[in-house]
Amino acid sequence: MLETIFLSLLGGALIGAAASILLVLNGRVASVSGIYYGILQFFKGDFAWRIYFVLGLVFGGLVMFLNFPSLFEPQTDRSLMAISVGGILVGFGSVLGSGCTIGHGVCGLSRKSKRSLTAVVVFLAAGIIAANLYSQF
Amino acid sequence: MDKHKILRSLIAFLSGALMAVGISVAELTEPQKVLNFLDFGGGWDPSLVFVFIGAIAVHFFAFKYVFKQKKPLFDTKLRIPEVKNITPSLIIGSIIFGLGWGISGYSPESGLTAFVSGDWGPIAFTIAITVGMIAHHFLKPLWEKPKDLIGEDL
Numbered sequence: 001m002l003e004t005i006f007l008s009l010l011g012g013a014l015i016g017a018a019a020s021i022l023l024v025l026n027g028r029v030a031s032v033s034g035i036y037y038g039i040l041q042f043f044k045g046d047f048a049w050r051i052y053f054v055l056g057l058v059f060g061g062l063v064m065f066l067n068f069p070s071l072f073e074p075q076t077d078r079s080l081m082a083i084s085v086g087g088i089l090v091g092f093g094s095v096l097g098s099g100c101t102i103g104h105g106v107c108g109l110s111r112k113s114k115r116s117l118t119a120v121v122v123f124l125a126a127g128i129i130a131a132n133l134y135s136q137f
Numbered sequence: 138m139d140k141h142k143i144l145r146s147l148i149a150f151l152s153g154a155l156m157a158v159g160i161s162v163a164e165l166t167e168p169q170k171v172l173n174f175l176d177f178g179g180g181w182d183p184s185l186v187f188v189f190i191g192a193i194a195v196h197f198f199a200f201k202y203v204f205k206q207k208k209p210l211f212d213t214k215l216r217i218p219e220v221k222n223i224t225p226s227l228i229i230g231s232i233i234f235g236l237g238w239g240i241s242g243y244s245p246e247s248g249l250t251a252f253v254s255g256d257w258g259p260i261a262f263t264i265a266i267t268v269g270m271i272a273h274h275f276l277k278p279l280w281e282k283p284k285d286l287i288g289e290d291l
Contacts, residue, residue: 007162008164009187011163014159014162014163015160016192016193017155018154018156019199020198022148023203026145026149027209027212032156032245033245033270036249037270050149053149053152055153056151056157057154061161061166061254062253063154064157064158065251072167074256074258078168080261083240086239086241087241087266088237088266089269090243090245091237091267091269091270093230094266095273096230098227105192107196113218115218115221119230123234126236126239128175129236130235130239131172131176134176135178136178
């Protein structure tokens with residue numbers, strides 16, 4: 001348990017450090033869904049860095065997968081159907097709600113945004129309801 | 138010519154790569170980890186809370202620092218969301234997001250980090266968020282006036 005807490009804190013600190021680099025050096029918020037949506041939208045003159053960020057995310061994922069494949073073993077009971085339906089809702093909701101777990105949960109809360117606090121409380125409540133209902137049926 | 142453009146691209150790449158390392162170390166690549174936090178039935182796992190504590194503890198100081206500096210090191214201005222009011226879109230979007238999160242156990246960053254493992258879960262999830270975002274793009278004229286079409290304002 002202590003090891004899990006330590007790894008969670010460490011992983012979180014690395015996520016925070018990654019977001020901090022982007023903020024302090026480039027002046028950008030590391031909202032992953034926002035960055036990815038910007039690529040799909042072809043934002044004019046505001047495009048290249050988003051591609052590089054997502055490439056970095058994929059590259060980092062690949063390096064970690066090759067070195068620690070056990071971290072990537074999904075032990076989930078969710079069907080591909082549930083994952084796909086969930087994904088469509090996550091994609092749609094992240095754009096409509098202007099953020100995701102990192103965007104609102106890390107970047108927004110770190111700058112004490114009331115909008116992000118509201119979003120986190122709401123998506124946490126919805127997530128808890130959905131996860132509990134799913135495992136009931 | 139913007140002399141820092143290449144540097145900013147490199148920084149964006151490094152930021153993404155470091156974030157992927159953090160996401161894997163925190164095991165957000167493992168949807169069951171998230172689901173065991175959201176689902177109270179049997180074997181509740183609080184570790185997701187520690188991920189956010191770790192991240193905010195670091196990032197909070199970055200905001201403090203950058204607000205004091207007024208501008209980032211390699212660009213002319215900070216681009217931080219300016220919208221302040223709590224809108225129906227924020228609430229409804231967050232409800233939809235949360236439902237999808239609780240059904241799948243994935244969020245955008247975990248899907249994008251994990252799909253290189255070749256597992257169908259994160260691959261399907263990443264394709265699905267792309268579909269959901271494109272669906273939003275085509276459906277939004279139903280409830281938005283054209284002038285409101287702005288990309289990312291948290």
